Amino acid sequence: MSVASEMAQRLAREAEAVCRRYLPIGRREGRYWRIGDVQGTPGGSLYVHLHGIAAGKWADAATGEHGDLLDLIRANRGLDRLRDVLAEARAFLGQPRIGPDPDDRQAPVSAGSPEAARRLFARSLPITGTLAEAYLRNRGLPDIRTSGPLRFQPRCWYRDAEDRFAAGPALVAAVTDLDGRITGVQRLWLDPVGGGKAAMPSPRRALGRLLGNGVRFGVAHDALAAGEGIETMLALRRALPVLPAVAALSAGHLAALRLPSALRRLYIARDNDAAGQRAVDRLGERADAAGVEIRVLAPQAKDLNDDLRNHGLAMLRAYLRAQLAPEEGAGGWETGDPGG
Numbered sequence: 123m124s125v126a127s128e129m130a131q132r133l134a135r136e137a138e139a140v141c142r143r144y145l146p147i148g149r150r151e152g153r154y155w156r157i158g159d160v161q162g163t164p165g166g167s168l169y170v171h172l173h174g175i176a177a178g179k180w181a182d183a184a185t186g187e188h189g190d191l192l193d194l195i196r197a198n199r200g201l202d203r204l205r206d207v208l209a210e211a212r213a214f215l216g217q218p219r220i221g222p223d224p225d226d227r228q229a230p231v232s233a234g235s236p237e238a239a240r241r242l243f244a245r246s247l248p249i250t251g252t253l254a255e256a257y258l259r260n261r262g263l264p265d266i267r268t269s270g271p272l273r274f275q276p277r278c279w280y281r282d283a284e285d286r287f288a289a290g291p292a293l294v295a296a297v298t299d300l301d302g303r304i305t306g307v308q309r310l311w312l313d314p315v316g317g318g319k320a321a322m323p324s325p326r327r328a329l330g331r332l333l334g335n336g337v338r339f340g341v342a343h344d345a346l347a348a349g350e351g352i353e354t355m356l357a358l359r360r361a362l363p364v365l366p367a368v369a370a371l372s373a374g375h376l377a378a379l380r381l382p383s384a385l386r387r388l389y390i391a392r393d394n395d396a397a398g399q400r401a402v403d404r405l406g407e408r409a410d411a412a413g414v415e416i417r418v419l420a421p422q423a424k425d426l427n428d429d430l431r432n433h434g435l436a437m438l439r440a441y442l443r444a445q446l447a448p449e450e451g452a453g454g455w456e457t458g459d460p461g462g
Contacts (some may be wrong), residue, residue, distance in 0.1 A: 126192060126204065129211050131189035134178030136215070140191050141170055143214060144198045151238070154287075160187065162196040166245075166277050169287060170194070183277075183289045238309040239297070239330035246273035246294045253312045254293040260317035262431045265355045271296040271337050273350075278309055280327065290320055295337045295352055297330060297371070300380055306330025308337065308352070308371055332371060334380040340366035342382050347419070348405070349391030350376050350398065353427040357392055358419070360430065361439040362455040365389070373397035377404035387415045387447060393425045419445050 133140055141148060141155040147164060148157030153173050158165025159182060167184035170191075171177050187197075195214075196207045212419035249255045258264070271366065278292035290311050290379040308328050311320035319325040337352055339359050347367040348410035349355050355367040370376035373393065381388065388409050392398045406416045419442060421429050430438045446455070 125208065130178060130190040130192045132215060133195075133211060136180045137170060137172045137191065138176075140194070140214070141172070144195060145170075151241075159185070160194055162198065166279070167289060169279075181287070183287070184350075235330060236305045236330040240304045242275065242278070242309075242329065243273060243296050243304060243307055246275040249274045249293070252276075252423040253291045253314065253317075256317040257293060257310075257312050257319075258353075258356070261353050261356075261427060262435075263353065263360065263427075271298070271339065275309070278311065280309075280311065280322075290314060290322075297328075297335050299335045300339055300382060302338075304330075305335050308332075308333045308351075328371065330342055332375055333378050334375075336368035336370045336379060338366070338368045338373070340364070342366040342368070342385065343391070344384055344386045346382065346385055346387075347389040347391055348376060348379055349426070350393050350401070350420075351425060351427070354391055354393070354425045357425075357427040357430040357438065358437055358442070359400055361442050365455040366410055367391075373401040379405060381409060381414060382413060384407075385412075385414050387417065389446075391416050391419045391426055392421065394421050394423065415447075417445065417447060460461050 134402065138150065138155065145155065145157045147162060148155050150172070151179045153171065155170040155172055156166045157168050159168055165411050166179045168180060168182040171295040172243070177189070180191070180194055192207055192211060195201070195210055199210055201207045201210065249258070249272050254272065254274040255259045273294045273296075275292045275294045277289040279287055279289045281287060284305060291314055292312060293310040295308045295310075296304050297308065299305050306329055311322060311325045311421070312318070313320050313359050336348070337355075337357060343366075345365065347355065347358055348370060349367070350370060350373055352371070355369040356364070359367055368379065370379045390402050392402050392407060402418055409416050419426070422441065423432055427440065429441065
């Protein structure tokens with residue numbers, strides 16, 4: 123084994139300490155250290171493996187650069203000669219190891235945990251002027267009034283079909299519990315040159331704790347609309363912008379949605395398929411047992427977003443009016459405060 127190979131292996135056993143020394147403003151995310159580039163610029167395109175057989179290996183998705191920790195030290199310190207890189211590595215390995223600050227607010231967390239979801243949402247941007255806004259506009263959802271749970275992440279990481287890390291732009295939606303705490307996120311990767319979804323397997327992926335929770339638009343008191351997809355519930359909110367709504371993100375999660383204790387009427391925006399009907403049946407049974415009145419909002423096409431795109435806002439609003447409880451007054455859900 124060459125001296126360089128042996129030194130790279132020694133550095134790999136101290137991979138996190140190397141990162142904290144040479145890339146100090148980066149952050150640990152699960153089994154990886156994230157940073158913008160080998161010079162230590164803020165960002166997330168460069169990742170370093172901290173554990174396992176690939177420990178010490180790194181790659182920068184933005185530039186295509188990759189290597190081991192000797193290569194990283196060389197680039198970070200601007201060293202041209204191998205002997206200088208080895209000298210720097212020996213000096214580093216001769217220093218005492220300093221662990222992370224126990225008070226560090228960015229201490230390591232599980233990659234799939236609610237805390238990881240909260241950190242991703244916090245690092246994301248408002249959707250105005252982004253690909254996320256363009257995507258929603260192409261789905262017939264311009265000028266979203268209540269985009270609080272929706273943000274844009276220009277470099278959101280995922281594993282590709284070959285189990286490699288890659289990054290791309292994504293719409294990030296905060297999943298919250300009944301108290302408003304973020305418990306997870308849904309990420310929808312977007313085509314970087316268009317207004318649609320990214321051409322990748324499973325462009326929608328969830329992170330954190332979703333069961334019972336959802337993406338919420340408005341604050342529910344005695345009435346609430348619930349459905350599966352974000353686009354479905356945003357279409358409903360275009361037609362009835364005052365009606366509080368929640369997207370549970372799947373039929374299974376819709377069936378298990380937790381309901382506010384003061385709820386008296388639940389509108390379920392059904393997807394027009396077998397799974398959607400099963401979700402309505404199961405959620406309806408639970409709501410009925412809790413004394414909540416159920417009214418189903420059935421689409422003409424697959425879902426309410428398809429109805430909006432196919433027939434326009436005026437027809438969607440008229441179609442929904444006919445399905446509302448007569449005493450609630452559609453005008454209140456459309457423009458004012460329903461029910462007093």
